[in-house]
């Protein structure tokens with residue numbers, strides 16, 4: 280008698296709901312296990328799937344160039360910083376309020392960018408100007424959408440302020456924003472200071488996430 284082979288389950292990995300695990304954690308785990316970007320990040324040895332967002336942004340907007348000086352704001356755990364080092368081999372500074380494991384070729388700085396002292400200290404460390412300011416800064420989500428939105432937009436404005444203070448003429452800026460894109464105050468600020476402004480949601484950014492990126496090129500001053 281021919282034994283029927285058990286069908287191989289090629290469907291999505293399912294996560295059993297453990298008694299103590301919240302439904303939201305189960306959903307998160309299930310999404311992680313089935314996310315092709317998570318799998319690719321693991322196989323390529325990247326620190327997080329966020330690396331692919333920058334790779335996709337750079338494919339479209341050609342922001343990263345050899346020997347640039349780059350400021351990466353909200354850099355932890357460091358997957359963007361690693362991509363920047365790989366693609367520029369220039370001076371790369373990654374800043375976050377959280378600590379990060381060392382990255383060869385990058386200066387990692389632990390500052391809360393909201394603090395005025397951080398601005399002054401960073402200014403001394405940079406000791407000149409930079410060619411590109413990137414920000415993937417995000418606050419911890421509360422689940423209350425208006426609060427998360429306001430906080431992330433506040434961080435994008437903060438990042439734009441750093442860019443305006445530290446960029447060389449002709450430099451570029453890219454920041455995470457929420458929903459439709461840069462809100463009015465930020466957009467006005469960018470229009471005053473850059474000649475080219477675009478919005479982009481890279482495919483690696485989850486569809487259900489309100490996250491989006493604003494890319495501003497050719498700093499005027």
Ligand SMILES: C[S@@+](CC[C@H](N)C(=O)[O-])C[C@H]1O[C@@H](n2cnc3c(N)ncnc32)[C@H](O)[C@@H]1O
Nearest residue numbers: 329353355356357358359376391392415416417
């Ligand atoms: C989405 S993560 C960045 C991921 C990173 N681009 C990567 O590829 O590994 C957002 C980061 O923003 C940082 N952040 C949020 N507010 C900050 C602040 N005020 N100062 C510095 N970093 C901040 C968080 O600590 C967090 O590590």
